[in-house]
Amino acid sequence: MLFCYRAFRNNKIISKTVEAENEKTVAFNLKRQGFFLIEIKPKENLIESNLAFFFNRVSFTDIVDLTRQLAIMLNAGLTLVDSFDILKKQVSKKGLSKLVNNIEKEIKEGDSFSMVLKKYPQFFSNLYISLVKSGEASGKLSDILLKLAQNLEKQREFQGKIKGAMIYPMILILGMVGVMFIMVTFVIPKLLNLYKDFNLSLPLTTQILMAASSFSAKYWPIIIAFFIGLYILVKRFLRSNQGKLFSDSTVLKLPAISNVVKISSLVDATRTLSILIGSGVSILESLEIIIETVNNVIYQKAFRNVYKEVERGVSLGSAMLQEQIFPPILVQMVIVGEQTGKLDETLGRISHYFEMESDLAVKTMTSLIEPSILVVLGAAVGILVMSVITPIYQLTSSF
Numbered sequence: 001m002l003f004c005y006r007a008f009r010n011n012k013i014i015s016k017t018v019e020a021e022n023e024k025t026v027a028f029n030l031k032r033q034g035f036f037l038i039e040i041k042p043k044e045n046l047i048e049s050n051l052a053f054f055f056n057r058v059s060f061t062d063i064v065d066l067t068r069q070l071a072i073m074l075n076a077g078l079t080l081v082d083s084f085d086i087l088k089k090q091v092s093k094k095g096l097s098k099l100v101n102n103i104e105k106e107i108k109e110g111d112s113f114s115m116v117l118k119k120y121p122q123f124f125s126n127l128y129i130s131l132v133k134s135g136e137a138s139g140k141l142s143d144i145l146l147k148l149a150q151n152l153e154k155q156r157e158f159q160g161k162i163k164g165a166m167i168y169p170m171i172l173i174l175g176m177v178g179v180m181f182i183m184v185t186f187v188i189p190k191l192l193n194l195y196k197d198f199n200l201s202l203p204l205t206t207q208i209l210m211a212a213s214s215f216s217a218k219y220w221p222i223i224i225a226f227f228i229g230l231y232i233l234v235k236r237f238l239r240s241n242q243g244k245l246f247s248d249s250t251v252l253k254l255p256a257i258s259n260v261v262k263i264s265s266l267v268d269a270t271r272t273l274s275i276l277i278g279s280g281v282s283i284l285e286s287l288e289i290i291i292e293t294v295n296n297v298i299y300q301k302a303f304r305n306v307y308k309e310v311e312r313g314v315s316l317g318s319a320m321l322q323e324q325i326f327p328p329i330l331v332q333m334v335i336v337g338e339q340t341g342k343l344d345e346t347l348g349r350i351s352h353y354f355e356m357e358s359d360l361a362v363k364t365m366t367s368l369i370e371p372s373i374l375v376v377l378g379a380a381v382g383i384l385v386m387s388v389i390t391p392i393y394q395l396t397s398s399f
Contacts, residue, residue, distance in 0.1 A: 003042055007035035058095045058123055060159075064152040066096070067128075071145035080141075081107055099123065112136055127272055127289050134279045147275050154271065158264065158358065165366045172373045180380060184209070185216040188388065205387040248297040256368040263358045265299045266330065270351035278344035283316055298325065316343070329353075 003026050006015045014035070020026045023040050030037050066087065073083040084104035091097045099120065106116045114133035117124040128148060135144030188209060202210070216223060237243035252258045269290050276286035287307040294300050302323045309319035317335030320326045330350055337346030 003040055005030065005040040006038040009033075009035045013038070058093075058099055060152075061156060062093065062096050063123055064149065064156055066100070067145055067152055068149040071142055071149050074142035074145060080113060113141070126292050127276070130281055130285065130289055131275065131279055134276075134281050138280055140279075144279055147279070151271055151275055154355070155268065158267065158355075161359070161362050162260070162264070165362050169366075169369050169373055172370075172377065176373075176377045176380065180384070181216075183384065184213050185220050188213045188384075189217045203387065203390050205383060206391055209384070209387040245297050252296070252298060256365045259361045260358065260365050261296060262325075263354050263361050265294055265296050266327070267351060267354040267358055269294055269299070269303070270330070270347045270354060274344050274347035274351055277347065283310060302326065 002017055002019055003023060004015070004017050005026060006013060007030050018026055018029075020029070023042075026040055027037055069087060069090075070083055073086060074080065078086070081104065084100060084107065088097065088100050088104060091100055103113075103116050103120075106119070107113060112133075114129055114136055117129045117132060131144050131148050132141065135141035138144075238247050251261050272290060272293060273286055276289060277283065281289075284307065287303060287310065291300055291303045291307065294303060302325045305323060306316070306319040309322065310316055315335075315338055317331055317338055320331045320334055333346050333350045334343070337343035340346070
């Protein structure tokens with residue numbers, strides 16, 4: 001095992017790494033050599049530390065499960081401190097265990113649950129914190145956490161559907177790009193060298209393929225570096241405000257994907273509004289949370305405009321009516337909910353309707369994307385094969 005140490009000798013501080021069985025062995029050897037030991041600690045293996053971070057990090061699923069367990073225990077009559085004490089003993093993942101311990105410690109010191117959660121924004125969203133704060137104020141924390149757990153579970157389920165639908169197309173695309181690159185760079189050049197010894201009139205596709213293969217064979221490290229650099233630049237651009245606006249507006253124009261994005265944004269927004277309003281949070285505060293939780297910039301802008309109109313005294317339904325991005329059924333249901341005084345229930349029903357629509361939209365997207373990728377893949381392979389085989393056919397015909 002490797003150990004890092006800092007020691008003092010001959011008016012100098014020396015820092016080195018040594019291999020030994022344990023810290024005592026290192027300390028004994030250093031003292032024997034006349035060193036005055038300052039510090040000694042095990043050297044972490046970079047791969048091991050990265051793996052530990054990956055497997056011990058607190059995931060969205062961990063927060064969902066934690067919320068559900070906490071809601072069940074509070075609903076059973078346990079106090080918040082007792083619930084966290086039980087959770088602390090059950091959790092095995094280091095990152096989650098540390099989080100639970102810290103929350104329990106700060107609650108015991110006198111902080112409210114919502115105040116403690118504000119210190120961990122990387123794990124708990126504004127929606128989560130606002131609902132917990134509302135539950136504490138109304139004395140219905142267990143009920144609020146049950147609703148919150150259901151909401152988080154539905155989010156996880158929908159995210160799983162999207163990821164599951166995109167796995168197969170992504171594997172196809174990556175496989176196609178990888179195979180094409182290997183063929184053009186390493187395989188095709190060897191086949192095309194056969195044509196150089198014969199005076200053949202090569203087809204245009206073959207000439208283009210020969211030029212591409214020759215360039216790729218010589219400069220493939222540069223090509224890989226170029227695409228890595230391009231990926232980094234595109235990623236940085238998409239993180240900027242202009243890039244996010246461009247990507248979100250472009251996605252809403254794509255035939256198969258736009259419907260999924262629109263419906264998923266409305267599912268999250270209506271469900272969240274229903275829970276917030278039903279928990280006693282004001283409409284303005286609920287809209288503030290919606291603006292922060294909606295991922296698409298276009299919908300964020302629409303909800304921001306709705307917030308401004310509601311702040312001026314306009315009803316929520318009338319404010320939504322001014323934004324073309326909201327479907328008529330949503331606007332009509334919101335107006336009905338406001339007139340009947342059951343806005344939270346109406347939003348819950350429309351959210352359920354959008355959930356069913358989202359399932360259909362995901363299936364439609366998958367059924368359109370997969371054949372399209374297969375057609376493109378088949379066409380690319382066909383052009384590649386024809387470019388290689390056509391000169392061979394010409395060569396055999398000349399004999």
